[in-house]
Amino acid sequence: MPTSPTTVLIVGSGPTGLTLAIDLARRAVDVRIIDKSPRFPRSSRAKGPDPRSLEVLEDLGVVDEVLAAGSAPMPMRKYRDGVAIADATPFADARPTPDSPYDRPRMIAQWRLEEVLRERLATYGVRVELGVELVGLAQDAASVTATTADGLPGIEARYVVGCDGGHSTVRKLLGIPFEGKTDEARMMVCGDVEAQGPDRGFWHQWFDEDGAVMLCPIPGTRSGWWFQAGPETDTSGAPVPPSLESFQRLFAKHTGLPGDQLSQATLLSTYRVNERMVDRYRVGRVFLAGDAAHVHSIAGGLGMNTGIQDAYNLGWKLARVAAGQAGPALLDTYEEERLPVAADVLNLSAERLRATLEAIKEPGGGLDTAVAPRTDGLGDGYRWSSLARLGATSRLRAGDRAPDAPCRDVATGAPRRLFEAFAGPHFTLLGFGAGTAPALRDASAAHEGELLAYGVDAGGTHGLADDQGHARTAYGIGPGENILVLIRPDNHVGLITPPEDLRAVPDYVNAAALERA
Structure with a gap:
C-alpha cells in the first residue's frame, strides 16, 4: 500500500x-x-x-x-615548461548594467x-x-x-x-x-585536493605537449583546490585510476613543482566528454x-x-x-x-x-x-514557444528574458528594481504610460493572487517611476508610448500589447495552454 x-x-x-x-x-x-x-x-x-x-x-x-x-572568477595564470607566461581575466571588461545586474x-x-x-x-x-x-x-x-x-x-x-x-x-x-556519443580520447581525472604553495589568487593552468594540469582554488576553503589533469597512463597506455599518488605524479610532471604539495585528495573521478540528450x-x-x-x-x-x-x-x-x-x-x-x-x-x-x-x-x-x-545564459528565450503569444518592441519579443531596471517606488520614494517586483510566484503586469492605468486596475482585480500589476510612469500615487529611463530603454518602449508587458512567473515575457486590447491579458492567463482546469 x-x-x-x-x-x-x-x-x-x-x-x-x-x-x-x-x-x-x-x-x-x-x-x-x-x-x-x-x-x-x-x-x-x-x-x-x-x-x-x-x-x-x-x-x-x-x-x-x-x-x-x-x-568572483579569479584570473587564469598559464604556464609553459613550468614558467608563467600569461595571465587572462575573462571578465575584466564585464560590468553590471541596469538590465543585467x-x-x-x-x-x-x-x-x-x-x-x-x-x-x-x-x-x-x-x-x-x-x-x-x-x-x-x-x-x-x-x-x-x-x-x-x-x-x-x-x-x-x-x-x-x-x-x-x-x-x-x-x-x-x-x-x-x-542519444549521443562518449569521446574516450578526451579523458580527464578530477578531484578536490588540499595544496600548499600555489598563489590562491589565480586559477593555475600548466599546458605542455603531452598533457595538462589545472588547479583552481575552491572558495570558502583555506587550502582546498579543484584539480584537473589529463590522465596518467601505465606502460600499456591504459589510464591509471585516479588517486592522490597519481595526482602527485601528474602535478610534478607538468608543473615542475614537488608532488607532495598536494594532499588529501577526495572526489577522485575520471571524466569523459559525453554529448548526449x-x-x-x-x-x-x-x-x-x-x-x-x-x-x-x-x-x-x-x-x-x-x-x-x-x-x-x-x-x-x-x-x-x-x-x-x-x-x-x-x-x-x-x-x-x-x-x-x-x-x-x-x-x-x-x-x-x-x-x-x-x-x-x-x-x-x-x-x-x-x-x-x-x-x-542571458540570451536564452522561448520565442518559438506557444506561450510566446503576442507582441514586440524595438528591443523585446514575447518569449524573451524579462530585463531588470532600477526604478523608484512612487508611494515611498525608495529605489525598487523590476526584479524585486517580479520576485515571487506570480505573473507581473507592467504598464508603461498613463494610458495603461485602467488596464492595470482591471487585470489586478480579475487575477487577484496570481498577478501583480505595476504602472511605470503611469500616474497616481502608486507604481514605479522610471526616472532615469532605464526601464523604457530595456523594454524598447519610447517616450509617450502606452504598452502593457506581461511577465511570466519564470521572468520571461509572455506578451506585449497596447492597453486598448482589453482581452489580451485575460486571454493569456486563462486561455489555450493556460486554460483553467
Missing part, C-alpha cells in the same frame, strides 16, 4: 532538484525530494552559477547567501551551493530524504507510484520529476534513449530535468546552470496545473521550450571545447577560450 500521497516527488537532490523543490514549496505545492545517497556529498564538482542562474537564485531568495559564500559567474563549491538551497527549502518545512533509492515506477491516468529499494510501501505522487543525473534511474525506467522530457506524469535529460562537455560551465533553468521553467507550470489554475496542456510547454535549449547548449559546449583544445596548443592559450557571450 503506498504511503500518503504527495503532489510532486523529486528524485535527486542536486542543484536541479533543490531548485525545483524550492520553487514548488514556495507555491504551497506538497513536495517530497529523495536521494539514494546515504549522506550529503562534500564534493565541489560544478564551479558555480552563471549570470542567468544568479537571477533565478535571486528570485528564490538565496542569491545573497550564494554571493557571500562564493567568489550580474555580469559574471560566481564560483562556489557545489556542496556549499546545495547547503544554501537545502537551508532555503527547510524554511518551507521540506527536507531531503536520504538513503531512499528509486527502483520502479508505475503510472496511470491519475498518479505515479514510485517503488523504493527499502521494501517499504511505494510513494504515490501526482507527478514525478527525475533530477537524478547523467545515470538517471528515472530516465532508464521510462525507457527514454540517451533525450528526445523527450516527459512520459505521462513523469518528467526529466538537468543531467538526467542532457549532458555535455564542461566547456563554458553550462551543465548545472542548464539544469537550474530547466527546474525554473517547470516549477511554475507544475504548480499551476496542480492547483487547477491551468489545464494539463501547460505541461507540454516544458518540453517544447527546454528541449531546443538543451540541443543548443550541447552544440555550444561542444564548439567551446573545440575552440579551447585548439587554443591550448599555442603558448598563452587557456581555459578562458571557453568563455563566450552566450555562456552567460
